[in-house]
Amino acid sequence: MGNLQEDKVLLNVAIPPALLSQPKLSAQVALNDLLLTYVPDLSGIVLAYSDVKFTLRFGRIVYDSPIIKARAQAKLLVCRISLGESIPCVVSQSTSEFLGLLFLDIFHVSVPARNIHGATFSDGFWRHNGNPIDIGAPLSVGVVSIANVSNHLVIDGQIELTTGDNRPSEHAPPSSPPAKKKRRKQSRDQK
Template sequence: MGEKRKSQPKELSAKKARSQKQSTKDSTGKAATTEPGHTAIPYPKSVSGSSFTECTAKLTVTLAPMYSCDHLAGIHEALNNMLLHYVPQVRGVVLAYSKVKPRSDTALMFFDSPYGQLEVSARLLLWRPIAGMTLKGQINVQSPDHIGMLLWDTFNASIPASFIPKDKYEWRPFNDDEIAARALPTYNQTDAVGDGELEDESGNNSEADVAMPVLGGNDGDVPASPFTSGNRYGSGEWVVKGTSQSVGSEGCLEFVVVDVIRANEVLSVTGALR
């Protein structure tokens, strides 16, 4: 006769039952609210402070042969190429630089390369987002899969649908009337015959000032874009659950940084809604 299977100890079975009943908690220690079929949002530990920072960095720049007699011009050329790019040496996106100083009077050349290597120091303004920070972006696209945003008109951010609490928010599709109401009047460019010329009712060309709508009232205004922040395009929008209140305020949305993705020299942010 075969041996009888031993039953599990009561202590182990009790631990297993407790682990199954234990609710998932986020980094703050509070129980994460989830709906059946939805996993908990992995909120990172909250981080205070700004995503912009300054630092004095020591960098190694590469000088082309044409700058062999003018190192300073070559240094500025190299630093200009770093602007709005992620630089691993400083762990951030370089936005501006100042107080540039060469650390040597001569550039080093290796083997048969015509390019010189020169160490410099500079004061850098960096964009360095960190998981846990709270940022605010301008909504530029909404879909059932995600919310897309633009940070400071420069950097991309995205909130996947899996990082939107379904107990607080829901997707509401637009009906045909709402889609039509959100459409802007288009500027008829066919009316313009030439620079400063319009065609009157008789078919003759007459000199006239062609007025274009502008954004704001300051000097240097540019023609208005059909994709202004006050208009929403798409098949629907995310709203507070049970209401028709859109997420965000005046097209802006506050979110928590969950992850920072680096693709080559470009940073993009993945966020989550509270």
């Protein structure tokens, strides 16, 4: 799973004339734009921020611009994920074209049909070892790409299911109980 880490960051903030009486609001607006996006410099997804402070008492005017430039510091909660890493997801959508999953119950992960290895699509379900992969089923997804597209985080993945994987399914037959002989023998030994 992606690691949750807290990082202190420095950022340049542009304070427009309308916000000169509330400079901290300019920093919060800049940080709000980072929320729930992948930031390559941090190698992760920004989930939250806190402790916003300016590092210097005064900002700078650059060239003829009426905008004041200032440096701010903040703590960011970052979920670090990297390409090739396996992340735990839950199936939320299933079509013949792709599997849609949720990571951390927030982020959509898309796995196109060409990246689903070890499963086949039939009767409206992706199937592995004959058992359907149901909505709500947990799966481990390898991260293929992470990008911000039109202010939305896009995570593409791939799934490698091997013959030895036996994921529980509500349609799967219940597993058989252990042999009765062992239970009788154990109970006799206990007497």
